[in-house]
Amino acid sequence: MSRDAILGRVREALSVKTDPHVREVAEKSSHSLPVLANGPDGRTQAVKEFLPFVGDSLEDHIAAFKILSDKLQTEFIVVPTIEAARQAIEQMREQHQWERIGIHDHELVQSCVDHLKVEFTNTSSNYSTSELEKCDVGISGCDALIAQTASALVTNHSAGGRALSVLPPHHVVVAESSQMVTTMADGFAIIREKHNEKWPSFISFITGPSRTADIERILVLGAHGPKKLTIIMISA
Amino acid sequence: MVNVLERLGHQVDYPEGQTCCGQPAFNSGYFPEAKKVADHFLKTFADADLIAVPSGSCTAMIRKFYPELYQDSPQSEVVSELSGRVFEFTELLVNHLDVTDVGAKLEGTATYHDGCHGLRELGIQDAPRKLLENVQGLTLVEMDEAQSCCGFGGTFAIKFPQISTAMTQVKLGSAAQTEADYLISGDPSCLMQIGGYFSREKSPIQCLHIAEVLDQQ
Amino acid sequence: MSQSTNPFTQFQTDADRVTADDDRRRFLRTSLRGYQSTRTATQNRFLDYESARIAASDAKWEAIENLDIYLAQFADKLEARGATVHWCNDSEEARNAILEIIKKHDAKSVIKSKCMTTEEIHLNQLLEKEGFEVVESDLGEFIVQLRDEAPYHFVFPAMHLKKEEINTLFQEKLKSINTNDPEELTMVAREVLRQKYLSADIGISGANFGVAETGMISITENEGNARLTTALPKVHISLMGIEKIIPRLEDLALLLPILATAGTGQHLTCYNSQLGGPRQEDESDGPIEMHVVLLDNHRTRLLADPEQRDALRCIRCGACLNVCPIFKNVGGHTYGTTYQGPIGSVITPHLRGLKDWKHLSHSSSLCGACTETCPVKIDLHHHLLRNRRNAAGKGQGGIAERLLMLGFTVVMRRPWLYRLAGSLGKVGHVLTKPIHGTRIDPFYAWKKTRDLDDPAKQSFRQYWRARK
Numbered sequence A: 001m002s003r004d005a006i007l008g009r010v011r012e013a014l015s016v017k018t019d020p021h022v023r024e025v026a027e028k029s030s031h032s033l034p035v036l037a038n039g040p041d042g043r044t045q046a047v048k049e050f051l052p053f054v055g056d057s058l059e060d061h062i063a064a065f066k067i068l069s070d071k072l073q074t075e076f077i078v079v080p081t082i083e084a085a086r087q088a089i090e091q092m093r094e095q096h097q098w099e100r101i102g103i104h105d106h107e108l109v110q111s112c113v114d115h116l117k118v119e120f121t122n123t124s125s126n127y128s129t130s131e132l133e134k135c136d137v138g139i140s141g142c143d144a145l146i147a148q149t150a151s152a153l154v155t156n157h158s159a160g161g162r163a164l165s166v167l168p169p170h171h172v173v174v175a176e177s178s179q180m181v182t183t184m185a186d187g188f189a190i191i192r193e194k195h196n197e198k199w200p201s202f203i204s205f206i207t208g209p210s211r212t213a214d215i216e217r218i219l220v221l222g223a224h225g226p227k228k229l230t231i232i233m234i235s236a
Numbered sequence B: 001m002v003n004v005l006e007r008l009g010h011q012v013d014y015p016e017g018q019t020c021c022g023q024p025a026f027n028s029g030y031f032p033e034a035k036k037v038a039d040h041f042l043k044t045f046a047d048a049d050l051i052a053v054p055s056g057s058c059t060a061m062i063r064k065f066y067p068e069l070y071q072d073s074p075q076s077e078v079v080s081e082l083s084g085r086v087f088e089f090t091e092l093l094v095n096h097l098d099v100t101d102v103g104a105k106l107e108g109t110a111t112y113h114d115g116c117h118g119l120r121e122l123g124i125q126d127a128p129r130k131l132l133e134n135v136q137g138l139t140l141v142e143m144d145e146a147q148s149c150c151g152f153g154g155t156f157a158i159k160f161p162q163i164s165t166a167m168t169q170v171k172l173g174s175a176a177q178t179e180a181d182y183l184i185s186g187d188p189s190c191l192m193q194i195g196g197y198f199s200r201e202k203s204p205i206q207c208l209h210i211a212e213v214l215d216q217q
Numbered sequence C: 001m002s003q004s005t006n007p008f009t010q011f012q013t014d015a016d017r018v019t020a021d022d023d024r025r026r027f028l029r030t031s032l033r034g035y036q037s038t039r040t041a042t043q044n045r046f047l048d049y050e051s052a053r054i055a056a057s058d059a060k061w062e063a064i065e066n067l068d069i070y071l072a073q074f075a076d077k078l079e080a081r082g083a084t085v086h087w088c089n090d091s092e093e094a095r096n097a098i099l100e101i102i103k104k105h106d107a108k109s110v111i112k113s114k115c116m117t118t119e120e121i122h123l124n125q126l127l128e129k130e131g132f133e134v135v136e137s138d139l140g141e142f143i144v145q146l147r148d149e150a151p152y153h154f155v156f157p158a159m160h161l162k163k164e165e166i167n168t169l170f171q172e173k174l175k176s177i178n179t180n181d182p183e184e185l186t187m188v189a190r191e192v193l194r195q196k197y198l199s200a201d202i203g204i205s206g207a208n209f210g211v212a213e214t215g216m217i218s219i220t221e222n223e224g225n226a227r228l229t230t231a232l233p234k235v236h237i238s239l240m241g242i243e244k245i246i247p248r249l250e251d252l253a254l255l256l257p258i259l260a261t262a263g264t265g266q267h268l269t270c271y272n273s274q275l276g277g278p279r280q281e282d283e284s285d286g287p288i289e290m291h292v293v294l295l296d297n298h299r300t301r302l303l304a305d306p307e308q309r310d311a312l313r314c315i316r317c318g319a320c321l322n323v324c325p326i327f328k329n330v331g332g333h334t335y336g337t338t339y340q341g342p343i344g345s346v347i348t349p350h351l352r353g354l355k356d357w358k359h360l361s362h363s364s365s366l367c368g369a370c371t372e373t374c375p376v377k378i379d380l381h382h383h384l385l386r387n388r389r390n391a392a393g394k395g396q397g398g399i400a401e402r403l404l405m406l407g408f409t410v411v412m413r414r415p416w417l418y419r420l421a422g423s424l425g426k427v428g429h430v431l432t433k434p435i436h437g438t439r440i441d442p443f444y445a446w447k448k449t450r451d452l453d454d455p456a457k458q459s460f461r462q463y464w465r466a467r468k
């Protein structure tokens, strides 16, 4: 079997230890590395200690998230209450003349849209892709907001499947401030805990609206995914 | 280099038996051949306290690559000991003799080209600039391609002349933008490449080795 | 690309052409200068980039040095989630595995998101020959596919093209409107590809990482095309080299920002998705089948080299190309390889044979800019040197070079000969004056574009003696 053949070759190759000289040369640096814990904790620690600093308090995190969002052209709105979120969404509906909205079974999402007089496509059970494609916007929840990268962390559970957050031309995420965490590693920890190792088949860090710079390295938004990303955070 | 060191009160000897560090063979992949030449180097320089080298490239060969050539050989200790005594000219002055002003004078503006070996194998970047800043009458202007390779690369320059020349062309463009009178470097081989091309292209920029500059009174 | 079959001749011919094209070279330089400045700014935001880099480098070492364990774990976990894992020794096995899946589903059209490994196994050619419609969905890949070209750069596939050229291409092939505006051009492609997504039966993607701990692949992208490729078609096939494995999910939290920073200068790319299996019972969409095709194709040969297995840690960020003076002056197509630039020059001899590809290791000034920039600290330029050594050791340099090196050693070990050679050189220089600048001048290759100073009248040794 090819599996055995390949693993066999890998094992045989590894039976000769890596030339210590090469490893040393590759690693040598004038720089002494702070001591890291072994295993996953070490990497988690590295993310916290070496990657950009975004403070420890919620205020700091929100500020950092805002700065990066501006750069990414993500619309990041902080509102005090669910009621305010409902109003913000209603305003967007008017402004962008939404007629069909993609949603899913998600408490926060539902309570933000149940007053809207539009057609809905719900992606929580079997739905038609072509119908979702006709939606003006997809509104979803998320598992976490990542301060260090200004990302929304989603899975098929928190965001109504794989397509709702990418197929319509506008993606709106609703979240609560309690969902703000510092690093991507913290985000993984949340999913780890929530799903207790029964992983969703799709996890994604969404960081800004879809973009490309494939033509002369000039930035264009909305290459294949949404041209517009709005993150509404309800502060408790 | 000898003049400068003597002016600073050091005793300099030039072992007449010296030839080459062996890098041309080494860089072409002929390691055993390079090692034979290195053997000769080790013999010739066995007694020196400090070895001053007017080239980042040769220094890198001796300090960084000799240990690789001699790993697992009985001489490996001699080699690692020797590699601690070899210094490129500017790092010797600045980092070991603590000299940044050698009392040199030269009128004009200059731009500095970092030789790749000196820069990336040895980490020499500030030393030559400190020395040049203290040359009376000389203004140092950085070019944006200061750290890009000049295109020499030993046999590369002969085997792939078109690429090698294209690289020097970029260097010339960048140097010309600074409107410098001189392009200074710590590596004779870079200067041969850059100087050769600049002169062919009739560029008014004069190419000088940093030791030549520091020797100007 | 030239039609020559000999990679070395093809390299030289193409290098001649591109180095003579000042305009294109300037274009490349300008766009890479933009990359350099955004990257520097992003890197400066790190609390400690150098440490982050070492930690990232470490994660990949751990994976490669325990590849047997992690690879098996990766496959087992994925299969437990309902995916099918195909182990393929070489390109042909991988091509056949993929073809079989497509045939089994009676598929007509295939949509692809960016995957260099499919270039490596020449998948598109086979599928098209078999009569399937295959569409590249990454904008850059789509453009080069329309031009019937290979990607120019494995991260920026169409970086060599100007917007005017893309305009002409789209008008010709897509009957699009006449516009040089990158935004309008992008929208043209978006429209065309949207339709393809909705009708495609099969989605083929690559993978940037394979997470052993959880059995997931991780895909990094900006456009959203990989997300659509893995969400809409009923079958998802992912092709990946066996070296893409990393130990744990948390490693991504470090590697993804590092990859983005080094790759494009972004702090993180737009979508970083982890996919573990097909649609699960409690999920509402996604493919009904997921196939992961694991490819060896001589990677184990590189792994068996204790000096250079280092190169398998590459995360394909493309940074080494972006800083490489050779790449900037000869461009991507000249390499004639799937993976261009320094990393390509290091690994291609291992994947495709040293004899035919050693010239890539010689076509470098060993300046070390690649090693300096590589986020996972691969000893790139020294590996080029090691390839040279291996080629010389096998006598692949040719007899002339061997003799030259022998002569060099003989002379350099004997000071008197060295001095004699110096004097002879001077005499020779005078004697050959009449032929200087002609093709039979021994220094012709040098002097065609560069001057060579006349040798100094007095050698340093003579000066030294006089001085004493």
Ligand code: SF4
Binding pocket: C262, C313, C314, C315, C316, C317, C318, C319, C320, C321, C343, C370, C373, C374, C375, C376, C377, C378, C380
């Ligand atoms: S070798 Fe290093 S710099 Fe080059 S593509 Fe791979 S990871 Fe990036």
